Amino acid sequence: MLSDYRFRGISLSDRRPALQGWASYDHPSGLYAGALVSTISIYGLDPELSAEAYGGYAYALSPRAALDVTVSRYFYPESSVQGSYDFNDFSFGASLDRVNARVHYSGDYFGRGDQAVYVEFNAALPLSDRLSLVGHFGELARSGGTTAPPPPRFQADAKIGLVWTVAGFALEFSVVGTDVPSNQCPLPNQSCAPGVVLAVSREF
Amino acid sequence: MMRLWVATATVLALCQGCGAVPGRTPEPEAAQEAVSRQLLVMVREQSLPHYRPGPLSWPEYGGNSGHALRVARSLGRDYGFELLSDWSMPALAVRCFLVQVPDGESPAGLAARLARDPRVESAQPQQVFRVARAMDAPVSLPLGTQRVYLAALHRLATGRDIRVAQIDSGVDTEHPDLRRQLAQARNFVDGSRFQPEVHGTAVAGIIVAKPDHDSGMTGVAPGARLLPLRACWEAGAGDTAVCTSFTLAKALQFALNQRVRVINLSLTGPRDRLLERLIERAVSDGITVVSALDATEPGFPGTHPDVVAVVADGKTAPAGAVVAPGLDVVTTTPGAGWGFFSGSSFAAANVSGVAALLLQVSPGLSPSQVRELLRQHTQASSAGPGLLDACAALAEAARAAAQSCRPGRAAGAVPPRASAS
Numbered sequence: 334m335l336s337d338y339r340f341r342g343i344s345l346s347d348r349r350p351a352l353q354g355w356a357s358y359d360h361p362s363g364l365y366a367g368a369l370v371s372t373i374s375i376y377g378l379d380p381e382l383s384a385e386a387y388g389g390y391a392y393a394l395s396p397r398a399a400l401d402v403t404v405s406r407y408f409y410p411e412s413s414v415q416g417s418y419d420f421n422d423f424s425f426g427a428s429l430d431r432v433n434a435r436v437h438y439s440g441d442y443f444g445r446g447d448q449a450v451y452v453e454f455n456a457a458l459p460l461s462d463r464l465s466l467v468g469h470f471g472e473l474a475r476s477g478g479t480t481a482p483p484p485p486r487f488q489a490d491a492k493i494g495l496v497w498t499v500a501g502f503a504l505e506f507s508v509v510g511t512d513v514p515s516n517q518c519p520l521p522n523q524s525c526a527p528g529v530v531l532a533v534s535r536e537f
Numbered sequence: 538m539m540r541l542w543v544a545t546a547t548v549l550a551l552c553q554g555c556g557a558v559p560g561r562t563p564e565p566e567a568a569q570e571a572v573s574r575q576l577l578v579m580v581r582e583q584s585l586p587h588y589r590p591g592p593l594s595w596p597e598y599g600g601n602s603g604h605a606l607r608v609a610r611s612l613g614r615d616y617g618f619e620l621l622s623d624w625s626m627p628a629l630a631v632r633c634f635l636v637q638v639p640d641g642e643s644p645a646g647l648a649a650r651l652a653r654d655p656r657v658e659s660a661q662p663q664q665v666f667r668v669a670r671a672m673d674a675p676v677s678l679p680l681g682t683q684r685v686y687l688a689a690l691h692r693l694a695t696g697r698d699i700r701v702a703q704i705d706s707g708v709d710t711e712h713p714d715l716r717r718q719l720a721q722a723r724n725f726v727d728g729s730r731f732q733p734e735v736h737g738t739a740v741a742g743i744i745v746a747k748p749d750h751d752s753g754m755t756g757v758a759p760g761a762r763l764l765p766l767r768a769c770w771e772a773g774a775g776d777t778a779v780c781t782s783f784t785l786a787k788a789l790q791f792a793l794n795q796r797v798r799v800i801n802l803s804l805t806g807p808r809d810r811l812l813e814r815l816i817e818r819a820v821s822d823g824i825t826v827v828s829a830l831d832a833t834e835p836g837f838p839g840t841h842p843d844v845v846a847v848v849a850d851g852k853t854a855p856a857g858a859v860v861a862p863g864l865d866v867v868t869t870t871p872g873a874g875w876g877f878f879s880g881s882s883f884a885a886a887n888v889s890g891v892a893a894l895l896l897q898v899s900p901g902l903s904p905s906q907v908r909e910l911l912r913q914h915t916q917a918s919s920a921g922p923g924l925l926d927a928c929a930a931l932a933e934a935a936r937a938a939a940q941s942c943r944p945g946r947a948a949g950a951v952p953p954r955a956s957a958s
Contacts, residue, residue, distance in 0.1 A: 355590065357589060359585075359587075359604065363585055365587055367589065367590075369590040385590050387588065387590065389587060389588060391585035391586065391587035392585070393585050397627065397628075397794065399585045399586045399587070401585070401586070401587040401588060403587070403588040405590075424588060426587070426588055428586040428587075430794050433586070435588065461724075536606070
């Protein structure tokens with residue numbers, strides 16, 4: 334459960350709470366697959382469902398370092414006016430301990446025909462056995478596309494937060510923001526403005 | 538060749554506040570009793586770090602504890618044990634669970650049954666370790682007392698920027714001789730916070746102390762950066778401290794991720810398979826592991842062949858052990874004080890400091906090369922029978938580093954020793 338569902342810094346839940354469920358499977362060979370289902374709410378409409386299905390392969394360079402490649406397919410509610418927002422994402426990541434970098438590519442970002450490259454850096458700093466400071470920075474670059482008015486060619490997003498794990502639950506408190514001006518934000522209602530996100534999750 | 542007493546340091550100030558901080562319970566016997574019905578159960582961490590969407594993008598990316606936790610809960614239901622705590626050990630690709638053996642069940646019997654369960658990577662008893670005796674007596678040294686020959690060593694090296702992990706009881710991080718010498722301090726003892734304790738503070742001072750302006754003492758490697766990792770806690774009046782397999786394993790795992798070159802273990806206890814594996818991992822990662830060896834104690838980890846085992850001078854030294862000063866060593870105490878200490882713990886601290894010096898002048902030295910240098914210059918030292926001649930070891934490491942610059946030589950290679958200089 335999240336107080337606000339942010340995707341690359343932009344709220345997909347109209348800055349309102351969202352529910353998510355996900356499942357994942359890891360094979361000892363390094364192959365993995367999973368899916369995430371989430372409520373989204375845009376343009377002030379009632380919540381609808383979106384999903385992400387993904388699969389990939391992880392390779393351990395050492396006990397501390399790993400590489401992985403992932404293919405994801407994002408599914409969003411279809412718009413009678415805009416058509417499908419679904420898109421594929423190909424990504425490559427490298428991790429060392431609790432730091433990672435990842436590059437994503439999509440040839441049809443959100444179904445608008447944009448070519449998009451997203452580079453992200455993530456880190457977690459354990460503060461105690463149960464508490465971690467987490468940080469994220471991402472930069473999206475895109476070109477082409479049919480969106481009008483055209484969105485910024487470059488947009489950055491960042492997050493800093495604390496994650497507390499206790500009794501099988503994980504609680505996250507974070508501050509998320511982007512550098513997208515309100516008048517260029519693809520979604521209304523200050524969806525690109527900085528915000529506080531509270532999340533509670535439980536793994537089974 | 539200069540005779541070396543690396544153990545003692547220059548003390549330029551009167552001792553202040555040498556009293557020990559209050560001790561913590563449980564006592565060693567109580568700790569032994571508490572852990573006698575605990576086991577460590579290792580379950581494989583099935584997943585490699587990889588992309589995962591979800592509400593908590595971090596730190597979940599770095600590992601999936603869910604699988605191991607599910608397995609551990611299932612084992613708990615099947616065998617009737619209670620999960621007390623857990624810790625990821627990526628160095629061994631396992632998650633370590635501390636479990637309470639149910640009443641009426643033999644801990645050894647349950648460990649054996651669990652070890653046969655295919656869901657379990659390994660299982661073993663939780664064990665107790667002790668640091669060696671701590672303080673002999675607080676001291677009030679005359680101003681300007683100088684008993685050491687560290688200045689000659691420090692003309693060659695100070696251990697500059699070598700990171701040393703000290704797995705011990707707590708260190709007084711505000712001690713004027715230590716506070717600028719520390720990297721990050723961490724606590725691995727559940728139920729208590731990082732706090733200044735006698736043994737840890739004393740060992741830290743020997744390794745890295747640096748005088749605060751005109752007063753204070755100098756450790757063996759004042760240029761090194763120390764990571765005080767609290768895995769032991771004082772039991773009783775502060776003359777000893779105890780640790781467990783679990784707290785030590787957590788600290789070792791942490792040290793493995795911190796780019797340290799030396800790990801100091803001024804403690805001893807029974808042979809422990811989990812700790813053996815982590816030590817072997819550390820050595821294979823290029824970390825020199827130094828441990829105290831006391832003939833009156835069980836001896837692990839000093840008995841491990843990959844470890845630099847250190848005996849205090851005046852004690853019986855087994856073959857292959859390094860002998861270093863460990864009698865009446867002056868060092869830091871909690872509360873901005875200093876005191877005299879005796880025991881192999883403090884001899885080991887001296888050797889960890891020397892290891893940092895060796896690694897500064899010859900960064901390519903492997904743990905086995907460091908160990909051999911220290912052994913050679915103990916066994917045939919001009920400093921006397923069986924006492925480490927750190928200056929000779931350092932000179933040889935410097936020669937090796939210089940020769941490694943010549944074409945056709947591998948970096949860090951140690952040439953055969955021509956003679957005992």
